[in-house]
Structure formats: structure tokens, C-alpha cells
Amino acid sequence: MSADTSAPESLGLFPLHTVLVPGAAIGLRVFEPRYLDLIRDCGRSGRGFGICLILKGEEVGAPTTAAAYGTEAVIEDFGRGDDGLLTLRVRGTRRFHARRVRVRDNGLQVAEVEWCGSDPDEVVRPEHGLLATLLQQLLDHIGGEHAKAPHARLDDAAWVGWRLAELLPLQDAQRQELLQLDDPHQRLDRLLALLP
Template sequence: MNQPQELPIFPLGTVLYPDGRLPLRIFEPRYVEMTRECLRTGSGFGVCLILDGREAGEPAVPHAVGCSASVVEREELSPGLFNLLARGDTRFRILERRVAADGLIHAQVEWLTTEVSVSISEEHSLAPLLLQRLINEVGVGMVPMPHRLNDAAWVTHRLAEILPLPLAAKQRILECDDSLEKLEIVLRQLRSIGDFG
């Protein structure tokens, strides 16, 4: 798993986590071609939060740590226009990147270790309760199944997706290797805005 691999990179104004859902509308030619290649080969692509630049136009500079994604649903609305639902797979770190002539970023990435499932302690027991309440509000279908409400990383990732946390905090959560530490990042953010005791 530690063997570097080349991935096309899709810089976005959002952070994708393992098991996360990512709806996309694909219309820029570079990403249309990337989508066609992924669908043809069954391969994935990398999603990184934008460090500098914008989603459309000139290639943006991505953060070094991102999450690979695979297409789970697709709809070709017309030639050159796709609706996709992607799922987050594995965290990675960009080792080097290059921009192709069409503006698509290609990167050599190393895979980051999969987090060991850690149970949520009594100290953090309100976090899964909050997540369950949010799931009831946004709808069960908006959160990946199966629900793992005693898994610290899974709960943290789902809270970070649903809550309006600053993007810098969402990125720190993605980069963090310690499940309980990343849960603390979410809880600190909530305490700072007075939404969590």
C-alpha cells in the first residue's frame, strides 16, 4: 500500500474523508476527460482542498494531503456534462505533481495508513449523540451506511462533513492520524461557537 501511485487530482473547495459522499457536476473539459478515463478503467481520482486558486479556470494549488475517490453513481446529462456521486476511499499525501497541457493535475502520491478503529470514550460520548441528531435532520440517505456511531474516526468525519466548520479545521482533521485527537478538533470547534457543552 505504500508504493507511490499516480493519481489525477481534483482540487475543490471542500474536504473529502474516507467513506464520505461527494456529489459532483463535471463540465470542465479536463475533468470530463478524467471522468471518462476513470469510468473506462474503473480507476479513481484524488480530491484535495484548494490551497491557492479556484475550482474553475487556471489549475489551483492543492493541499498536500487529500483523499482518493471512486465513482459510485454517474449520469451523463449530455456530451461533456456529468453528474457523479463519488465516495471517499483512502487518504494520501502528494509527493510531486505536474500540470498536463489540458490543465489536469497529475500527482505521485503515497498512501497514508488506514486509521485503526477506536471506540469513543465516555468523555466524548455526546459526539455520537450529536451525530445521530444531525443524521435525523439531514436524512439517513445523506450519511454513508453502515452507521458506525462508536468509531471515533467515522463519527469525526461525518460531523466534519455536516457541520459548518472552518475549512482549515476540516483539513487538519483529514491530516490527523489519531482518531481521538481529530475528534477533539471537532469538539473544540463546537465549544468555541457555543454549540457543545
């Protein structure tokens, strides 16, 4: 048995009062120098950055206390808003667990992260069929990019769970709890329990 000699990967963090789940896209306005530096570094390296839920503190100003689990965000598009600020469209990819966080001189938090495993290819179980139906109705009603997904995606337990976590009017703490679950069926169980 050999010891794991791979060093933890470091990832710049962009803590927010929101939870980004894998496959979801969000828009950001970037104006603080520490985050402009982070975005520039990501552009140069072709890497993403981490989005974590803020547990204590504000998005602007002093470094915050953020959740240990987050999602890597990759930049899909960027531009300038009417106010001249940098605007980004980012998409959630891999989940991570931040093991240690240090704060750079400019206030940017950088975490040593362990990547969570990829979602397994699992079929929606019969007891979660209601959730796949609910997602289909939501997508039919609101449209958007996921409405164009192949119908077979509604059989994918992980995809159904992430889309419901993204689209349902959940509290951030509930979304964070879903993000931290590794098993897609446990995620669907939790979603069923959260439905009114």
C-alpha cells in the first residue's frame, strides 16, 4: 500500500450568500481588487475558482467565514455592465471540501481542497419518480437551458437532484446540506423530505 503523495490542490475562493450546485449557472458582478486578481489568474491558467456559502460576514470587505464544502466555478462568459463593472457568467462543475484556508495580503481566501467524487451514473429509483415528474413540470413551466436537455436526463438521479436543488425555492442552508451529500439517492430522499 503506497501513501498518497499528491499535494492538496489550492483554489481561490469567492464566498457568496448563495450556493452554486454542479451544472447550475449564475451571474456575478466583480469589482473588488482581490476578486479581479482572482479572475485574471483564472483566465491565465484556464482554471476555475471556488464558490462557498458565506456562514458569517458580508460579500464585500473583510474576509468571511465560509462553508467548508463548495463548488468549482468555471467562467463561461464575461463582459462589462452598464455601470462599467466586470460581469461574469459561471457554471458549477466539481464539488470540493476545503481542508485549510489562508488569507492572502489582498484579502483573497485560498483553500487547500480535496475534490469530492464524481456523481455515479444511477437511475432514479421508483420512490423518487415524483421528483422526476416535478422537475419535468418545472422545466415545462419556466423553460430555460435545462428544458432543452434530452428526456433521458430525467432518469439520471444526480441530474434530477441537482436541477431540483437549483430550481426549487430552498433556503441556502438546505441547498448547502444537499451539496454536502455524496449519494444522489440520499439527495433525492432529502429533497422529498423538504417538499411541502
